[in-house]
Amino acid sequence: AEAPLRNWEDLKNYSVPDPLLFDWFGEKIDWKERRKGLENSKKQGDLASGSLVHGFMYMWLYYLRGFNNFMLDIGSREPKLNHLIEMVLDYNLKLVNKWIEIGAEAIYFGDDLGTQKSLPISPADWRKYLKPCYRKIFGVCRDAGVYVYLHSDGHILEIIDDLIECGVNIINPQIRANGFEELAKFKGKICIHLDLDRQLFPFARPEEIKSHIQEAVNKLNSQEGGLMLHAECEPDVPLENIEAICQVLE
DSSP states (O other): OOOTTSSGGGGGGOOOOOTTTBOTTSOBOOHHHHHHHHHHHHHTTOOOEEEOOTTTTHHHHHHHHOHHHHHHHHHHTOTHHHHHHHHHHHHHHHHHHHHHHTTOSEEEEEOOOOOSSSOSSOHHHHHHHTHHHHHHHHHHHHHTTOEEEEEOOSOOGGGHHHHHHHTOSEEEOBHHHHOHHHHGGGBTTBEEEEEOOTTTTTTSOHHHHHHHHHHHHHHHOOTTTOEEEEOOOOTTSOHHHHHHHHHHHO
């Protein structure tokens, strides 16, 4: 599918969907059912969590414009980009406020901000165009006492301090793209929900997997900030490796 706003001429006729009526897939949202789900979570002693669609801010901008166009917009300081950013920001703020209204205690956000080795735009440009958006969105959560959970694929080391400043409580980074030594600089500042190296699981020996998980605990665990570990196993992971993961996590 082509980006709907690949031509700026289409922006003036673009109608933003009502985020409170329909979800990302065009399905009507039943907020009463979502409220019940949050209430049931609380009754069971769980954290009542809401969520926004994956790619809610940065990725959504290049979904609308197309990736190459969006990169050129940033590089050329395209004035129309600011209007598009405000449109997406307003859409997200409406959703966040609704989740808070119906009783969410935490909200999950996912936005893949990095590539394997770097940010796709400079940290300075990220701070110019995107940081103000995250500050507003996460600020609404923090003002309401709602926890902010942010997932991001890719290399994001240069902006983790910014994300903490914006209000992120829990961050879910990829270890392969960021590294233990660099992520260790942030322990005690933020809770790290580490995505263990799923590319290692299919091919490594059980001893290597145990060593990998133990290294994560040794280098990132901190009472001040906390550490959570996430192990995603695809069908190509041998059973003995899955057993090794379970053993060391226990």
